[in-house]
Amino acid sequence: MTEFTPVSALLGGAMIGAAAVLLLALLGRIAGISGIVGSLLPPAPAADWPWRAAFVAGLIAGPVLVAWASGTAPAIWFPMGLPWIALAGFLVGVGTMIGSGCTSGHGVCGIARLAPRSLVATGVFMASAIAVVFIIRHGIGG
Amino acid sequence: MMRVLAGLAAGLLFGAGLSVSAMINPAKVLNFLDIAGTWDPSLLLVMAGAVAVTFAGYRLVLRRDRPLLETSFAVPTRRDLDPALIGGAALFGIGWGLGGYCPGPAISGLAYGAAETLAFVGAMVAGMLTWRLARRAWPTSAAAAAGKG
Incomplete structure (x- = not known):
């Protein structure tokens, strides 16, 4: 059970949007996390890897700054054990490469551009994620 | 150097936003996805806030001929x-x-x-x-x- 937190959700969302706008304004790039991370990897890392690596460093440091400024560490709770979490990570890695994006690239930037591919991709990954959670929480002995 | 700082700034803001909105807690995300159970609509408002700001900001930015630190925009065109x-x-x-x-x-x-x-x-x-x-x-x-x- 988690509380509905509308104010911090809207504020944090607006910050994510501002980050996406900043990246487009300065570097002309879409803020898709899977794309930024994937193109850092072998066999052919992108030629413009330095800003991508810096973005990832910022992504890691951002929550640390927030925790330092607010004086509270965020709650982080995991649904299941390590093997399942690793399987989840592998599926997210492969799926975002095949489908050319994730929640940020398709779900935020793509929807904001009204890109048909992103609208469809977001509908599909939302639906499959909701289905998986339904099966786990309500289907198997739920 | 400026490009690296730009990437760092955008990453910091993005990561801070994920933290403020509590999306770095998987429990929060799973409760959003659990529409038949302990539904927590927070993620919907995170996306609404992010899309609204991006929608407006992208339109302003794309009126320019090019980004500030690069020669052209790299925006997907496939449909x-x-x-x-x-x-x-x-x-x-x-x-x-x-x-x-x-x-x-x-x-x-x-x-x-x-x-x-x-x-x-x-x-x-x-x-x-x-x-x-x-x-x-x-x-x-x-x-x-x-x-x-």
Whole structure:
């Protein structure tokens, strides 16, 4: 059970949007996390890897700054054990490469551009994620 | 140097936003996805806030001829709906529903050093690498499966 937190959700969302706008304004790039991370990897890392690596460093440091400024560490709770979490990570890695994006690239930037591919991709990954959670929480002995 | 600082600034703001909105907590995400149970609509408002700001900001920025630090915008132009887009998104959703993590929040959580976060990100990078290497090894069949994406 988690509380509905509308104010911090809207504020944090607006910050994510501002980050996406900043990246487009300065570097002309879409803020898709899977794309930024994937193109850092072998066999052919992108030629413009330095800003991508810096973005990832910022992504890691951002929550640390927030925790330092607010004086509270965020709650982080995991649904299941390590093997399942690793399987989840592998599926997210492969799926975002095949489908050319994730929640940020398709779900935020793509929807904001009204890109048909992103609208469809977001509908599909939302639906499959909701289905998986339904099966786990309500289907198997739920 | 300016490009690196630009990337760092955008990453910091993005990571801070994920933290403020509590999306770095998989429980929050899973409760959003659990529409038949302990539904927490917070993620919907995170996306609404992010899309609203991006929608307005992108329109302002794209009126310019070019970004401030680059010679041109690199915005996707494909409009076709291919099996790779649908299949990849479906696979991603399965992983997202299993773990409650998508790529941004997982990487943003790394500083807290939980074994689960490290395992997720390690496996995610392995999955990305697997696909990239497979596409390099079998370019034609992978290209047929994924278009040029």
